[in-house]
Amino acid sequence: MTALLSATDLWKSFGDGSQSKDVLRGVSLELAKHEVVAVIGASGSGKSTLLRCLDLLEPIDDGRILLAGDDISDPRVDANRVRSRLGFVFQGFNLFPHMSVLDNVTLASRVTRRERRADAEARGRAILERVGLADKAAEHPDRLSGGQQQRVAIARAIATDPEVLLLDEITSALDPELVGEVLELVRALAEEGTTILMATHEMAFARDVAHRVLFLDEGRVLEQGTPAEVLGAPREERTRAFLARFTG
Numbered sequence: 001m002t003a004l005l006s007a008t009d010l011w012k013s014f015g016d017g018s019q020s021k022d023v024l025r026g027v028s029l030e031l032a033k034h035e036v037v038a039v040i041g042a043s044g045s046g047k048s049t050l051l052r053c054l055d056l057l058e059p060i061d062d063g064r065i066l067l068a069g070d071d072i073s074d075p076r077v078d079a080n081r082v083r084s085r086l087g088f089v090f091q092g093f094n095l096f097p098h099m100s101v102l103d104n105v106t107l108a109s110r111v112t113r114r115e116r117r118a119d120a121e122a123r124g125r126a127i128l129e130r131v132g133l134a135d136k137a138a139e140h141p142d143r144l145s146g147g148q149q150q151r152v153a154i155a156r157a158i159a160t161d162p163e164v165l166l167l168d169e170i171t172s173a174l175d176p177e178l179v180g181e182v183l184e185l186v187r188a189l190a191e192e193g194t195t196i197l198m199a200t201h202e203m204a205f206a207r208d209v210a211h212r213v214l215f216l217d218e219g220r221v222l223e224q225g226t227p228a229e230v231l232g233a234p235r236e237e238r239t240r241a242f243l244a245r246f247t248g
Contacts, residue, residue, distance in 0.1 A: 087157030
């Protein structure tokens with residue numbers, strides 16, 4: 001399959017001199033259109049940094065990122081224009097507290113794409129209907145549950161019809177009883193053919209929904225394959241040790 005999003009030999013470090021720490025160490029991956037890829041690994045393995053680099057929220061130190069054949073890692077690119085092609089959902093919602101739900105969902109369309117407010121709001125209401133929050137359009141985020149806030153964040157991310165949806169541990173900040181409603185929305189998006197790259201600790205969900213799984217260990221892709229291969233019969237001892245935390 002032709003890659004819609006690809007990264008080749010990505011390196012990223014934080015700090016200077018003796019305090020510098022390599023967080024990504026030569027990471028390469030490919031994501032085809034309509035594919036769902038889950039990135040798993042321990043906390044600190046580089047999952048969030050990888051997604052932030054792909055969305056140009058963090059500059060890479062070396063490597064190359066292509067989106068539909070365009071080199072988006074070129075320092076001359078317009079990062080905001082690139083981000084309008086990618087939908088990013090954060091761990092902690094990152095909704096604007098002073099804005100209504102509808103304004104949160106439509107902001108990118110109105111500001112980045114210069115759409116008329118009426119057009120953006122019509123589509124925003126349709127998306128809120130799709131995620132089961134049509135009746136919350138006028139509310140502010142602090143009036144919603146964590147699960148509802150994360151569904152608003154997903155609605156905001158898909159409002160601009162992104163080519164790729166990047167999901168960064170989107171259930172980690174939720175109470176356990178709220179996880180299911182968010183994962184069901186992601187499952188529905190996957191079934192509709194949305195291209196998704198997701199960092200997750202939800203192993204059962206990755207097994208059921210992802211086409212491929214990447215195991216990230218200390219900033220490197222140590223193992224990758226189908227969910228049956230990586231989650232069911234991992235080759236690497238580090239992968240087996242990581243998965244044992246979830247199976248006991």
